[in-house]
Structures are given as structure tokens and as C-alpha cells.
Amino acid sequence: MARFPGRPAGRPFADDYDARLVGGRPRAASAPAAMVGLRGPGSGYLRGLGRSLSPDDDADEAVQRRREAVIERLRTGWTRREAPELEVVQNDYGSDVFPVAGEILAATATWDDIQTEEGGAGLEVVPLGHPELEGRVVRLRQAVPGTNEDVRELVRSLQGRGHAVSMSYVTPLGGRPIMKPNSGEFAPQVADFPAYQAAGPRYGEGVVVAVIDTGVTQDPRSDGWLADVPRVAHDDASTAHDDSNIDPLDAEPRDGWLDVYAGHGTFVAGVVARVAPGAEIRVYKAVGPGGAGCELDVASALIRAVRDGAHVVNLSLGTQTLFGEASVPLGVALDVVREIEDERGSVSVIVASAGNYGDAVPTYPAAFGRVVAVGGLTAELRPTTWSSRGPWVDISTVGEDVVSTYVEGRQNPAFGSGAEFGENPFARWVGTSFAAPQVAGAIARTMTELGVSGPEAVNALLAAGKPVAGFGKALQILPGA
Structure with a gap:
């Protein structure tokens, strides 16, 4: 099997994504980013850098208001033109499911x-x-x-x-609504992030990475980041779905603020681009900016992405279920994917975030054996309190304070500071949503660096990882903080 010779355990790419650098240039020291959090049963949330709060803090009225506001946007921020009635129910493990x-x-x-x-x-x-x-x-x-x-x-x-x-x-982004960046605190810290073209070697060239998420911001950035990602405009069809991959940022009913998960797909795509700048990134919209997307939409997008030729598919979303059962439509979609692979004679790699539930209950699609499940670690590659974990998690990497491309607009004070993002913004975000695309990008890079297939690249990364109990193999890819 292909390996990474001479590399320390957990660091298959050595110092290529060094914590002292941002995109290849030194970064000035700055205060840690502040984050606001949303907490549900079974996990902690973060407020400030890396501080886990106890269950007693869940009584905080402001946090509860944020949680209720997120759930309301889950109800309304739908990908379909006519949203169905959505329930909020606690499952057998004490977590909210939708x-x-x-x-x-x-x-x-x-x-x-x-x-x-x-x-x-x-x-x-x-x-x-x-x-x-x-x-x-x-x-x-x-x-x-x-x-x-x-x-x-x-x-x-x-x-x-x-x-x-x-x-x-509904498959919430990252497994559950948990953390939202606070733009006023951290945007200046990454203001000098370099142009995409100057970001270094074109790792992952020739590999197609599909991102199934909220879509991508409609207007291309002027700094070169994500410039090659195709944008598909909205059509005028009256059916329940269209082929657009544009993130509306402020979905119906519009209120003038960025929705709670606006820019999630743009951020995830930027993470892939940081790790594998040569990869061809395609974005598919299956989730609205309020964080809501039904399993049927996600399953359909997965099939389309593989049929379109994706070598790697990233799903920064997932859900626990009421009774611990596996997702029916996502399981069927994986069967269809196998049929497509048999016809073309090659196998795609599907990567999914393990979820932000803070427990060991399986989250789908990550918990399917066919899927590479990715957990979130601290910057020191230690367990976090908020990440899902368990024997079904394959790989974990840094999930706190990840830096990537964001979108223009003003943040809703219900979810953050109410500060405004200007042109070509970069942001920091927290969650397994942002660990998974690092692994997707690492697979793309490994495919080209070692000259191997996607599944062989996964095996090479697993062999290079450092074991962390409950989190599979830990990999240092992008830095946190």
C-alpha cells in the first residue's frame, strides 16, 4: 500500500498547512475568535475559544432564544418551494430530531x-x-x-x-445546529488572506470533489477564491425542485439578515480549496440557508454528484434518528451509487461529518459503513466535548476555529453580533461540518500525490493517522486558531 514515508504519525502532509501560516504567508498574532453557540440535549457548546459549558449553562435565556430562532429557520428555510410541516421531537437518546x-x-x-x-x-x-x-x-x-x-x-x-x-x-448541517461565527470578532484577523492563485502547489489537480450543501454564493469573489466553481442560476420551473446551486443567503421569508447557515456551502467549498487547490469543486444545493434539507433531497443530490463523475463527495450534514434506525433514502442512494460505480468501473469516496451531538449515537449518513465519518478535534488533536464520536467514526481532524471563505452580508443579532461582512470575507467557524471537507480535500491531494484511487487514498490516510479513542485516526491538516 502507498504510504507517506518519513512523516510523523498524524501529519501526512508534514508542515504544508503550518499553524503559523495562513494560505502560505505569515499571519500576525491576534486574539482568539469569539463564537456564539447553540446547545441541545447531549452536548456542550462553545462561547469563547475552546471552553465547554456545562449542562447547567443551557438555562441561559439568550442561548435558548438562539436555539428557538434556529429551529424556526429550520422550519422555514427549506429547499423546496412548498415546505412541509416539520416536527421537533426528542429521540430515544435525548437529542432533537426533525x-x-x-x-x-x-x-x-x-x-x-x-x-x-x-x-x-x-x-x-x-x-x-x-x-x-x-x-x-x-x-x-x-x-x-x-x-x-x-x-x-x-x-x-x-x-x-x-x-x-x-x-x-431533515438533515441539519453538521448534524445539529451548534455554532455560528461571530463576524465582528474575527473578520479582521484574516483580512490579509492571500489570493487563491498564490496559495501554493495545485494539490488535487484532476480530482473532482462534490460539495452537497447550501449551495454557493452567486457572485464570484474578486480575489480568485472559488472562481472556478460553476454557478447555476435559478430556473423558472414551477416544480418542487430546480437545478440551481445558488445559496440565497436570505431565504423566504426575507428579513434582511444573513440566515443562520447562510454561506455554509461557500465555507465548506473554501475548506476543500485550501487543502486541495487544484481539485475541481462542484457544489450541489440540497439544504436551505436556514439549515433545513430533507433526506430525499440529499440522497438525490448524492446520486447526481456521483453520476456526474465526482471522485470525492463531501456531506457536511446528517441527523440522528428517532429510534436509531438507518436513513432509508440515504441507504438506497448508496445502493444506486454502487450500481453507477459498477457500470463505470471506479469507486467514489463519500465523506460525511460525524455530527455535533457530543455523544456516541450514530449520525446518518456518516454512520453507514460505506461512508468516511469525520469527527472534530481541538487544535491539539484532542477530543472535543461537542463532536459526535464512537467506533463508527473513521477519521478526525481540527474542527475548531477553521478559516475559510464566507459571504457578504450582515449577521442576524439573534445568531451573532449583528456585524457586517464586506467584500471577499474570510471567517472562522466551528463544527464537524468543517472537519469533513478537510478530509475530502486530503483524499483528493493524496490521490494525486501518491497516484492512487480514492479508496486507496483513504487507506493511506488511515495508516498515517494517530489513534484517538472514540475519534478513529487523527490527522493534522488545517490548523485551528
């Missing part, structure tokens, strides 16, 4: 079994609305309307009898 009210999803073969063994269980088929999954996933509702609790209990009952069914979930 099922679409009244919907049940099943693979087609599972539905055939339910019809045969359970007489349909009082369910009826409703339109799926996702051509990539037609004939493979069935969307169901109760024929005689009941309460949302009735639907959830029906799912639990069907699962107890061995049927692979689930609710239809």
Missing part, C-alpha cells in the same frame, strides 16, 4: 413486504417527487389521518416486526 410530520419512508421491497404481511398497515402511497429515487423509495401516509404520535408509533411497531421503515428526516 421529522416531516406524518411521512413514512420505505424501500420498495420493504413496502412489498408490508403489503403482504401487514395488509398495508393502513398506509397509502403518496407521490415521491424525486426522480433519482423513483421505484426505489416509497413515500407513505396513513390512509385515515391520525396524530403525528400515531405515525411515530406505527413506525416503531413496524420496525419491531423487522420492517425497514423510517420517518422522513
